Amino acid sequence: MKTRLSRFLPIIIALIFFATLYAGLQRDPQRITVQYNRNAIPTISLEDLHQPEQLISTESLKGESFLLHIWASWCSVCLRESPFLRKLSEQPELTLYGLNYRDSRQAALAALNKHGNPYQKTLFDPEGTLTLALGAYGTPSTYLFDHQGIIQFHYIGELDLAVWEQEFIPRIKQLRNTTTEEK
């Protein structure tokens, strides 16, 4: 019996190995969920995209949980998700801010005009300072912050209904519950 098992051992090991690889193949590298980053949003002031004379401080965004969406006019995936974002922005309880990353103001405004503006406020980050501080390295990136401005969830990739329902809705509900308890 011992000899029997040891004969099959290499095959079993190989099968487990390949099963692991196959499972790995199913993971989509274009959709990344980031769980380790629990930093607070750094205090930076950036220009409002629509009104260059006005500065928006990240402090002013705090107070209730909000979503921050990092996008650019040259990012084709961002434009693909704009219909979905517009639908999201129509929900009254949701606060959605935009962070325009490494873009020209003209191109960004043109993109918003063409595809619609789902953001309540858009921050203009041509140098990428806030984006770097948040640890984003690809667009589109969507952050979920709690009312204190601490990162609760970070998603890199195209935002669609499936991801929204699977990842964001449960977390948003959780945040709402905890804040109502605190209040």
Added chain:
Amino acid sequence: MMRYLLLCLLILNTTVGATVDTFQFSSSQNQRTALQLAKELRCPECQNQNLLESNSPVAKDMRLEVYALVEQGVERNAVIEQMTQRYGDFVRYKPPLKTSTLLLWFLPVILSIGALLLILFRYNKTPPVVPPTAQIQTNPDEHSALINQKTFSVPSQWLIFLICLLVALTLYAFSDRYQSLTTGLEQQKITDENSEKPLSAYIGKLYNKLQETPLDAALWLEISQAYLYHNAFTQALYAIEQAISLQGETSLNLSAKATILYYQAGQTLTQDIVHLLDSSLQKNPNEVTALMLFASDHFMNARYQQAITYWQRALDSGDSRINRGTLIEAINTARMLDQQ
């Protein structure tokens, strides 16, 4: 001083493919620490390169931040900690020893030990003692069978291999990749079926476009006309058939097909061709292609009145494709010839 710093930067940048930043360090020690740190951090976007090697804008920003932090006097470990908090453990080339990274750290060791044990096991197994004479005459199959007692016999090994291969192929056949491969190949076949070397640059261009969109009927029509122009009747016919099968019979493609057949037949109107042209005109009595073909044929056979009638119809259709001036001249010529 500047030159010295830049020179240091250039010399210390010994990694292949490293980019050169013009960052001014206040001391060469800071520089060394900063560059060393940059080499130990992974670029989150180009995950196969460290911060110094990577060309991506994220890596550049991170590099400059690392330099700035070192200049501010932040400790090495603190810098790494900050980056890890932001980007996760993956950003470190030396991952920390946690339960999740145990396998990463020890798998090579485990595999090496396993390999060693395997080798020892085999060579420790000595064949049974056999008298010297008999040993020389031992059948080689028996000999190998004795040594290989811990593993499968050779035929069984082949069987297992075949089973594994079959399983892998079956899995692949049901996977998405195979489906998209077959549909791609089928589409290729449609365009490849009658492919000859393109007769001209224009046909070549159309041919390439068709490779991308083989279901574009207008393109098939266009390429059939191009082939006709070059007297490549077989290809032209094949192309127009594709257009017809894609968009159904229209007055235009029926006339186009008739035209091809007409020229292929040496400019003779056979029964089939007339039938096609009639069908085309039934669908669209103003189909200019059909009208012109009839007119030309009548004219060439000295049936001038009929030619004029058809040309007149073509003029009356108001189709923008015809050259009215030339047509009017042709009608006048026909009238003249008729009076002779």
